[in-house]
Amino acid sequence: MKVEITKELIEHVAEVARLKLTDKEIEKFSKELKEIIGVFSNIDKVDTKNIEASLQPVELKNMLREDIEEKAFSQEDALSLTEHKKGGYFKGPRAV
Amino acid sequence: MSIQEFVEKIKNGEINIVEHAKNVIEECKKINKEYSYFNVISGEAALEQAKDLHKKIKSDDKDIKNKKLLGISISVKDAICVKGVESTAGSKILKGYMPLFDATVIQKVKEQGAIIIGKTAQDEFGFGSFSVNVGLGFNVPKNPFDKARACGGSSGGAGGITKKAPFPHIALGESTGGSIACPASFCGVFGLCPTYGRVSRYGLMDYANSLDKIGPLGKSAYDIALLLETISGFDSNESTTINNPAEKYTESINKTIKNMRIGIIKESFNDIDKNVEKNVRNGIKKLEDHGAKAEEISLKLPIEHGISTYYIIATSEASTNLAKYCGMRYGISEKLEGSFNEYFTKVRSNNFGAEAKRRIILGTFARMSGYRDAYYIKATKIRAMIVNEYKKLFKKYDALLSPTMPITAPRFSEIEKLTPLQNYMMDVMTVSPNLAGLPHLNVPVGFENNLPVGMMLTADHLQEGKLIQLGSIFGN
Numbered sequence: 001m002k003v004e005i006t007k008e009l010i011e012h013v014a015e016v017a018r019l020k021l022t023d024k025e026i027e028k029f030s031k032e033l034k035e036i037i038g039v040f041s042n043i044d045k046v047d048t049k050n051i052e053a054s055l056q057p058v059e060l061k062n063m064l065r066e067d068i069e070e071k072a073f074s075q076e077d078a079l080s081l082t083e084h085k086k087g088g089y090f091k092g093p094r095a096v
Numbered sequence: 097m098s099i100q101e102f103v104e105k106i107k108n109g110e111i112n113i114v115e116h117a118k119n120v121i122e123e124c125k126k127i128n129k130e131y132s133y134f135n136v137i138s139g140e141a142a143l144e145q146a147k148d149l150h151k152k153i154k155s156d157d158k159d160i161k162n163k164k165l166l167g168i169s170i171s172v173k174d175a176i177c178v179k180g181v182e183s184t185a186g187s188k189i190l191k192g193y194m195p196l197f198d199a200t201v202i203q204k205v206k207e208q209g210a211i212i213i214g215k216t217a218q219d220e221f222g223f224g225s226f227s228v229n230v231g232l233g234f235n236v237p238k239n240p241f242d243k244a245r246a247c248g249g250s251s252g253g254a255g256g257i258t259k260k261a262p263f264p265h266i267a268l269g270e271s272t273g274g275s276i277a278c279p280a281s282f283c284g285v286f287g288l289c290p291t292y293g294r295v296s297r298y299g300l301m302d303y304a305n306s307l308d309k310i311g312p313l314g315k316s317a318y319d320i321a322l323l324l325e326t327i328s329g330f331d332s333n334e335s336t337t338i339n340n341p342a343e344k345y346t347e348s349i350n351k352t353i354k355n356m357r358i359g360i361i362k363e364s365f366n367d368i369d370k371n372v373e374k375n376v377r378n379g380i381k382k383l384e385d386h387g388a389k390a391e392e393i394s395l396k397l398p399i400e401h402g403i404s405t406y407y408i409i410a411t412s413e414a415s416t417n418l419a420k421y422c423g424m425r426y427g428i429s430e431k432l433e434g435s436f437n438e439y440f441t442k443v444r445s446n447n448f449g450a451e452a453k454r455r456i457i458l459g460t461f462a463r464m465s466g467y468r469d470a471y472y473i474k475a476t477k478i479r480a481m482i483v484n485e486y487k488k489l490f491k492k493y494d495a496l497l498s499p500t501m502p503i504t505a506p507r508f509s510e511i512e513k514l515t516p517l518q519n520y521m522m523d524v525m526t527v528s529p530n531l532a533g534l535p536h537l538n539v540p541v542g543f544e545n546n547l548p549v550g551m552m553l554t555a556d557h558l559q560e561g562k563l564i565q566l567g568s569i570f571g572n
Contacts, residue, residue: 001470010457017415017460018437019453020445029457032516036458039517040404044470046397046478053476056306056336057292057483057533058557063339065332077196081426092424093432093439 001044005034099168099319102264106153106167107160113153113167117146117211120169120263124213127260131243132235133253135174137214138181142169145211163209164326169265170205171258173251174215175222176268176310177299178202185301186218187231189447190427199299200334201268201310201327208326213265216253220449221414222272222303225522226511227252227279229451236508240283241547245505248282251313255279255287258313266323267313272303273406274526276311280538281500281550286567287313288320291557292533293338295324296331304413305336307406307530317539317568321345324560340558348564349572354387356494356566358553362392363399364498364525375549376499379541379570383497386569393489393496398482398528405482406527407520408462408475415459418444418452454516483532490556495566498525500538500550529554537563539570 003009010030014021021029075088084091097105105111121139128134149167152160160166172178175185177195179202184190202212220231227237227249237252239245240259247256251269256279258267269276271289280287289311297308312323328342360380365373380390423429423443430443448456462471489496501522511519529536529552536554543549555562 001467003467009461013457013461013464014453016464017456018419018441018444019448019456020441021453025450025453029454032454033458033461035515036407036517036520037461040408040471043401043404043408043474043478046401046474046481048474048477048481051477051480053473054480054483055476057479057531058338060293060336061339063330063332063335063337073196078425080196081193082424082429084424084429084432090425091432093434093436095436 001041003037003041005030005037097264099264099266099322103164103166103168109153111167113150114143114146116167117142120213123262127257131238131240131256131260133217133237133257133260134171134214135184135186135217135234135253136182138178138212141181142211142213145206149209160209164322165205166209168210169213169261169263170210171213171216171254171265171267172202173254173268173270174218175270175301176201177301178212178215181212181215183215184231185221186234187220187448187452188233188428189421189443193427195299197299200296200331202299204327205268205323216251216257216267218252219250220452221301221418222250222270222275223414223451223455224249225274225278225519226506228508228511229449231449232447239505242505245507246282246511248279248501248505250275251279254313255283255285258285258315259283266319268310268323269313270300270308270310271530272307272410273530274523276313277500277526277536277538277550277552278523280313282505282548284540284548285313285315286317286320286540286571287311287538288324288560288563289530289536290324290328290560291338291535293336294535294558294560295327296334296337298331298333302417304410305417306413307410316571317564318346318349318572321349321564338558343561345561345564348561349568351565352387353383353566353569356388356562357492358383358388358390359393359489359493359496360390361395361399361496361498363395368499368502369504371544372499372501372503372549375542375544376551379539379551380497382569383566388566390497393493395485395489395496397478397485399524401478402482402528402531403520403524405475405478406523406531407458408471409479409531411455411459412462412472413459415456415463418456479531482528486532486534494555494562496554498552500525500552504544504547504549525552533557535560535563537567539567541570
């Protein structure tokens with residue numbers, strides 16, 4: 001696949017990834033990713049017809065445990081690692 | 097003193113475990129001033145553990161005599177959670193994070209009487225081949241043979257302290273695309289990355305879930321076999337662990353290698369440092385002198401497309417994994433202001449290092465609508481083909497062989513001149529066994545200009561025993 005890596009594309013991808021880049025970073029990453037993606041695009045030369053995607057390298061069986069109650073962290077412990085809490089809950093920024 | 101001799105002396109009281117632990121911590125502090133191998137030296141926790149074990153030794157506790165790692169110092173790559181010890185995966189975004197639980201591997205080594213001495217330096221979240229991509233505010237570990245050179249990455253601190261520790265020690269490292277083999281090669285130690293799923297990842301901060309493996313680095317084949325048999329096995333907390341019992345890998349030490357079949361990967365010698373080639377050829381000769389049968393084989397697809405395939409899959413997974421670091425529940429936080437997206441963006445932009453940002457962007461791009469089929473999905477298909485190519489070879493060979501890295505440890509000044517793509521290209525030998533989830537072992541085979549050269553052996557899934565068997569020729 002031929003992709004044109006522009007500063008606008010990098011800025012858009014960064015925004016999707018929730019990163020705000022400085023002008024210097026945009027400049028630098030655009031140049032570097034152009035080189036990287038240019039080379040990585042060579043994978044389109046590999047014939048993958050009839051090949052299934054591999055989500056992991058070894059065959060795994062789905063191992064489920066019995067649905068029984070086990071000890072978990074207390075609410076107090078779970079909240080002990082942040083200063084952003086209120087009334088026994090995590091406190092986050094406004095969502096809407 | 098070997099690990100076996102040391103454990104015996106601890107058991108029979110010839111060495112006092114508390115005094116020993118105190119000395120170890122002092123040594124680590126001294127080494128760290130010069131080499132920066134630890135992000136945290138957990139002195140107090142180590143002494144607590146030693147005192148507790150001391151009581152049990154004194155009271156002739158029945159179980160204590162069976163502990164396989166009694167008093168052995170274990171360093172832990174920073175990405176692995178240790179209860180109550182700051183664990184950051186080398187990233188500023190996790191500064192201050194004190195896990196409420198031990199990773200399964202930590203539980204297992206503690207059960208065997210090992211003492212956790214600290215968290216070792218690494219590239220941020222494992223994003224690097226030289227341990228120079230440390231998080232903002234972290235120190236870069238220095239090569240034990242030359243402080244102007246890199247340890248390799250991403251388990252660089254683990255490689256360095258394994259070489260430098262004057263006390264019995266084994267390291268817990270982690271590999272996604274070569275992060276055990278590479279630092280083991282540059283630091284001149286043994287490093288074994290096990291089969292994907294052989295060792296539980298519960299409590300490991302993910303880089304890429306389908307690629308991450310925890311494994312040991314040690315001064316001898318015995319040391320890594322001992323740690324590997326301790327940490328292997330099914331874990332009900334981790335659904336990708338393989339449901340096979342842990343094997344006794346130490347029993348593979350010094351088993352004859354007569355008639356074992358080794359495939360020498362011919363493409364792995366293209367464009368490499370000639371001094372590296374010379375030493376690896378000597379390593380092959382040594383295996384042949386012990387009766388192994390070696391012949392050249394070709395491994396075309398993994399060598400040609402392994403790097404692209406690996407980096408596309410690894411960064412795709414990393415970019416989703418890192419989404420959980422949002423400055424709310426643990427780790428670093430900022431003043432709560434603005435909308436959720438504004439807050440999340442601020443925390444991430446201020447606290448991820450450059451390589452983490454680069455990989456997040458690359459991985460997000462590879463998964464984005466319009467590009468996903470051509471990059472991420474395509475790469476997962478090529479991975480399936482790479483696994484098949486290896487599987488065919490393992491019908492005929494017990495192990496495949498190549499140099500671990502194309503060069504010896506580079507100078508920091510040389511690394512600075514590399515572009516990110518040139519950096520990624522250094523992983524040409526190590527990414528493919530990692531993509532295929534195959535166990536692989538770095539063995540030190542010689543020195544060139546006072547720098548160690550590493551040789552890599554790769555075996556079929558769950559054949560770690562064969563690697564130990566072959567590796568023990570080079571130092572048991």
